[in-house]
Amino acid sequence: MKDKACKKEKIKKSIMLILAFMIPYVSVYFSDIVGLFKNNTQMSSIKVLAATLNNKLQDSNDADFFVINNKPSAERNNVATKFKVLMNAKINTVKVIVNNEEAAVLYNKEEADRLIDNLKGYYLNNAKINKSTITAMDLKGNIEVKEALAYDWELDTMEGALNKLVNINKNNNLILETTAIEKHTEELSPSVSIISSSELNVGESKTQQGENGFKEIEKKIIYNNDKKVNETIIKEVIVKQPKETIITQGVRVSEENLTALLIRPxxxxxxxxxxxxxxxxxxxxxxxxxxxxxxxxSMDGTVKEAAFEPTYGNYIVLSHGNSIETLYGHCSELKVKSGDKVKKGDIIAAVGNTGRSTGPHLHFEVRVNGVAKDSLKYIPKTNGS
Ligand SMILES: [Zn+2]
Incomplete structure (x- = not known):
């Protein structure tokens, strides 16, 4: 009678085990509820557990074990803890190993692949690489995914596994080499050219504002993990040439603008x-x-004459263009020679008493078209200091 009951129990357990293998959504009872499994991945891990459980049941009559269809609800970790306590059973897992150091324990190869993808994503994100610019990606280093038995509770969550992997790779045993082709545009400032115009008086100017252009630059950038390690310009195309800014400066000297130009000599x-x-x-x-x-x-010009003459003595004639000239007479010394360019305010001579002169003084003339004008119309009447 006892043998018969025992046999009946064994049959019952066998049926439940078969159910455990076949029904995708199941609850597993072992004296008490052990857990609920939501999908095939979890089902495959329970197969190992069920087998171990069955062995235990062979030696024990006080435990009951059955599997029923039920709504999934319990968390995997709770189930795992209960199994650990009840069964002390290990399940099929994969271990991710970097340089012989265990980085993570995961359910299967697919999860391990996902972890490696997540590691790549982590570095790309940190380096702020636009994914559409990536042309090549290569993970170099010693990373292995090995099948191994482990307790369910040893399994890492994906987030935990990534943290552990990043931490283990602090000394960069794994190098993700990413090549990206990045494009950007750069503004080109206009150049400035200055031209002279006899249409405008000296001191007058007009500006024709230029425009910015731009060029497109294509760079090949290589990153190791999240660090940029190399950058080369592979293409540079000027899309729009800048338009130059033209400043026109007047050079015309006329009687009307002499007042603004002459200083006391x-x-x-x-x-x-x-x-x-x-x-x-x-x-x-x-x-x-x-x-x-x-x-x-008295103003910018060219030395037309620097000579001696009986009336003016040592004298200088400066030519300022447009038939405007200035003359400096009775000098003791001439410091420039014919053809020299001079600037307003340059010392060109020294006061003297040469030629027809009754005492040391400077005789100064302003000539327009060869006719001497009253220079005091154009220069300050006092020396201003
Ligand atoms: Zn005089």
Whole structure:
């Protein structure tokens, strides 16, 4: 009778075990509820457990074991804990190993592959690489996925496995080499050219504003894990040329703008004005001074003459363009020669008493089209200092 009951029990257990293998959604009872399994992956791990369980039941009559169809609800970890306590059973897992160091325990090869993909994603994310720019990716290093038995509770979650893997790879035993072709545009500033125009007076200018252009740059960038290690420009195309900025500066000298251009050629006080003097025309303005006092160019120009003549003594004629000239007479010394370019304010001579002169002074003339004008129309009447 006892043998018969025992046999009946064994048959019952066998049926339940078969059910455990065949029904995709099951609850497993072993005296108490052990757990609920939601899918085939979990079913495959329970097969190992069921087999072990069966062995135990062979030696024990006080335990009952059956499998029924039920709504899935329990968490895998709770199930695992119960199995661990009840069965002390191991299941089929895979271990991910980096340089002989165990990084993670996962259910199967597919999960291990997903973990490796997640590691790649982690580095790409950290390096902020736009995935559409990637042309090549190569994971170098010693990473293995090995089948092994482990307790269910040893299994890592995907997130936990990734953290462990990143941590183990701190010294970069695994190198994900990513090649990306990145494009960007760069602005090109316009160049500036300055041209002279005799349409405009000296001191006047107009600006024709240019426009920015841009170029497209294509770079090949190599990353190791999340670090950029190499960058090469492989293509540079100017999509739009910048349009240059043109500044037109006036060079025209005319009688109308002389006031703005001429400065006093000497600091000395005016000792004689332009006009009739002793029944004769005095064509210039005289500035009193001592021999050796500086005489400066009244405006920019070219030395047309630097010579001696009985009336003006040592004299200089500067040409300023557009038939405007200035003359500096009775000098003791000439510091420039014919053909020299001079700037307004340059010392060109020294005050003297050469030629027809009754004492040291500078005789200064402004000539427009060869006609002497009253220079005091154009220069400050006092020396301003
Ligand atoms: Zn004079």
């Amino acid at each position: 000497s600091r000395g006080a005016i000792s004689s004005f332009y006009g009739m003097r002793w029944g004769k025309m005095h064509k210039g303005t005289d500035f009193a001074g001592n021999i050796g006092d500086p005489v400066v160019a």
